[in-house]
Structure formats: C-alpha cells, structure tokens
Amino acid sequence: MTAGATVAGREIPPPPDERARARSRKRASRRNVGSALLFLSPWIIGFVVFTAWPLIYSAYLSLTDYDVINDPRFVGFENFAELVSDPKVALALANTFLFTAVQVPLYVIVSLALALLLQRASRSAGFFRTIFFLPKMTPPVAVGILFLLLFNGQNGVINQVLGWFGIDGPAWTTDPNWIKPGLIMMSLWTVAASVIILLAALQNVPEELYESARLDGAGFWRQSFSVTLPLISPALFFIIVVNTIAGLQTFDEAYTAFFGAGNTTYSNDAALFYVIYLFQQAFEFLNMGYASAMAWLLFGLIMIVTAVQLIVSRRLVYYEGEAPR
Known part of the structure; x- marks a missing residue:
C-alpha cells in the first residue's frame, strides 16, 4: 500500500x-x-x-504643495494640471525630444562606423579601443566646460579649424539655432561604450555567412544590410533604447555649459532640457511637489517611448536561432 x-x-x-x-x-x-x-x-x-x-x-x-521648509499640503492633481499650462514645460519637452531624435541616430551611426573600423584594425584594435574609451572616463561637468572652450564662437577650436578651410563658423554657444547642434556634436564624445558593444557583436557574426554572401555576388553594402545588420540588431536595439532614455534625461553637460553658477552671458532657452527645468523647480525654486509631478510625467513618457520601441523591435530585431520575419 x-x-x-x-x-x-x-x-x-x-x-x-x-x-x-x-x-x-x-x-x-x-x-x-x-x-x-x-x-x-x-x-x-x-x-x-x-x-x-x-x-x-x-x-x-506630486500630489502636494511642498517647499521643503513647510509641511506638504495635499492639492490633488493640481500640479499635473499646471504642467499642461506651463509654457516652459512645453519648451523643455520640445528641446528634449528634438535633441534625442537627432542625437540617438547620429550616436548609433558613429558608434557603428568606429566599430567597423576597429574590426578591420586587427593588430592595433586593443590600442584604439583604449584611445576611444578614454573620453568616456571624462566627468560630464568637464565635458560641459570643454564644450564652451571648443565651441566658443570667437576663439573656439572648432571655429578655428573651420577657418582654415575658409568657413565662417557659427556662434555655437549664443545662437539659439546652433546651441542644440553643438550639444549633439559634443555628446558624440562619449560613444566608446557603444563602440565596444557593437565591436563584440560584429566579432560574433560567423565568417562563413560573409563567404556565402560573396559567393552569391553580394558586395559590401548588400552584405551589410543582409548579414551584418540583422545579426547585430539585438546590440543595436539595446544601444538605441539605452541612449534614448539617456537623451530624454540630458542634464549634466547642458546645465554646466548654460546654467552653471554665475552663467548669465548666454540666452539658454534653446538648451533648457526637461530635466534641467525639473532641477530648477526642485532645487532653485523649491517647488518639490511640482518637480515630483514633472518627474512622473517624464517617467510616463519614457515608458511610452520604450514600449513603442519594443513593439517595433519585434519586426526589426533578429535573435540567434530565429528565422527572419
């Protein structure tokens, strides 16, 4: 039993x-x-x-009126209602989304181009990986100060180099039309981490796939679009998602360059990103309740953007062992 x-x-x-x-x-x-x-x-x-x-x-x-000094006072959804009518919120969001929409594709393109170059530099790849990674170690505050030195409209290094070719460089730090392009160019200073990730992905692509493609008469571009990009698409997707989230939270370099202590020289509305305005509300104006509502709005926007990217990735990202869709 x-x-x-x-x-x-x-x-x-x-x-x-x-x-x-x-x-x-x-x-x-x-x-x-x-x-x-x-x-x-x-x-x-x-x-x-x-x-x-x-x-x-x-x-x-986010549901209170709180100024750090006095006790929080419950106000319901008034802070969120104020977000809709605050013109600076709309300005900061527009600046942030425009910056991210341009910066992320450029960041990915530059990272991939450098990774492809490193893949070809077989013997000296270790040396160049170190050289490329050194800027990543630079503190963001130092990058913001470096931005002012390099992109100064009168005696900056960038405009001096452009002058060698007869090009009259723009006022990168004072012209509202050129502030964001300058910040985008400066953000490419730290592509090293993405380059290393993409290099590892490129090195994992089987060489026999390239040989088969060459036997079928595929050139460089055809191999890139039919072999390389599909097989490294998970790494590309990871970099796009991470850098999109980082772009929507841009703060350090722009704040240091345009909103630092005593910086009253430049018109900085073009550099007013969302997190900078959130920081001002919290720590300069002591509107902690309003700043918390701004933080939750940003959290919701990042969740929506990331969800859209995940949905799109189902048709564009191919994982090992999957048949192309």
Whole structure:
C-alpha cells in the first residue's frame, strides 16, 4: 500500500521515515531560501531605501504643495494640471525630444562606423579601443566646460579649424539655432561604450555567412544590410533604447555649459532640457511637489517611448536561432 493512500475515505499517513525525509527536505529548502535572502539583503535594502521608497514618496509629493521648509499640503492633481499650462514645460519637452531624435541616430551611426573600423584594425584594435574609451572616463561637468572652450564662437577650436578651410563658423554657444547642434556634436564624445558593444557583436557574426554572401555576388553594402545588420540588431536595439532614455534625461553637460553658477552671458532657452527645468523647480525654486509631478510625467513618457520601441523591435530585431520575419 502506497504512502498517503486512502482506505474507506480515510487517508493513511505516510510511514515515519518518509515523514522525516519530507521534514528534512522542507528544512533544507527553508535554509536555502534563508541563505539566498541573506546574500541578496544588501541589494534588497539598497533597492528599498534608494529606489522603492523615493519612488513612493515622490508619487505622494506630486500630489502636494511642498517647499521643503513647510509641511506638504495635499492639492490633488493640481500640479499635473499646471504642467499642461506651463509654457516652459512645453519648451523643455520640445528641446528634449528634438535633441534625442537627432542625437540617438547620429550616436548609433558613429558608434557603428568606429566599430567597423576597429574590426578591420586587427593588430592595433586593443590600442584604439583604449584611445576611444578614454573620453568616456571624462566627468560630464568637464565635458560641459570643454564644450564652451571648443565651441566658443570667437576663439573656439572648432571655429578655428573651420577657418582654415575658409568657413565662417557659427556662434555655437549664443545662437539659439546652433546651441542644440553643438550639444549633439559634443555628446558624440562619449560613444566608446557603444563602440565596444557593437565591436563584440560584429566579432560574433560567423565568417562563413560573409563567404556565402560573396559567393552569391553580394558586395559590401548588400552584405551589410543582409548579414551584418540583422545579426547585430539585438546590440543595436539595446544601444538605441539605452541612449534614448539617456537623451530624454540630458542634464549634466547642458546645465554646466548654460546654467552653471554665475552663467548669465548666454540666452539658454534653446538648451533648457526637461530635466534641467525639473532641477530648477526642485532645487532653485523649491517647488518639490511640482518637480515630483514633472518627474512622473517624464517617467510616463519614457515608458511610452520604450514600449513603442519594443513593439517595433519585434519586426526589426533578429535573435540567434530565429528565422527572419
């Protein structure tokens, strides 16, 4: 008769040795769970203290009028209603989306071009990888100061180089039409991480696929669009998503260059990105409730943009073992 069987509607308990083994397995399972939680506890505590709690508290503050000095006063959705009528919010969003829409494709193109060059430089690839990665180590504040030095309209290095070719360089830091192009060019200073990711993806493309394509008469461009891009599309998609999120949160370089302490020389509406305006509301005007509402609006916009990218990726991104759709 098997353990746990029923006779005349009554369940017969398992033998004592089997019950002991079951209790032993349960104790071992609890010990394993306890050990796992112990090792995960630093991350769990850090997540709760530095991520989960600030998220919950900022959601509460977004429904209040709070100036840091006085206690929060509940105002419902007034902060969100004010976002709709605030012209500076619309300006900051327009600047941010325009910057991101231009910067991300350029960032990806430059990263891919450099990765392709590094792939061909077989012997010296390590040296050039180091050289390309060094700018990534530059602090963002230093990049913002460097922007003012390089793109100064009168004696900046960029305009001096353009002058060698008879080109009269624009006023990168004072002309509203050229502020964002200058910032976009400066953002390409830190493409190194993306270059390394794409280089690794390129090196994982099987060489026999290129050989087959060449045998079929495919040239460089045909190989690029039919072999290279589909097989590195997961890496490209990752870079696009990450840099889109980063572009929508642009702050450091633009704030340092145009909104730093004592910087009253330049007209900076063209460089007023969304996170900069959020920072001003929170720490300059002490409108913490309004700034929290702005933060949640940005969170929602990033979620929507990322969701759209994920939907589009289903038809454009090919993973290993998948047949092209």
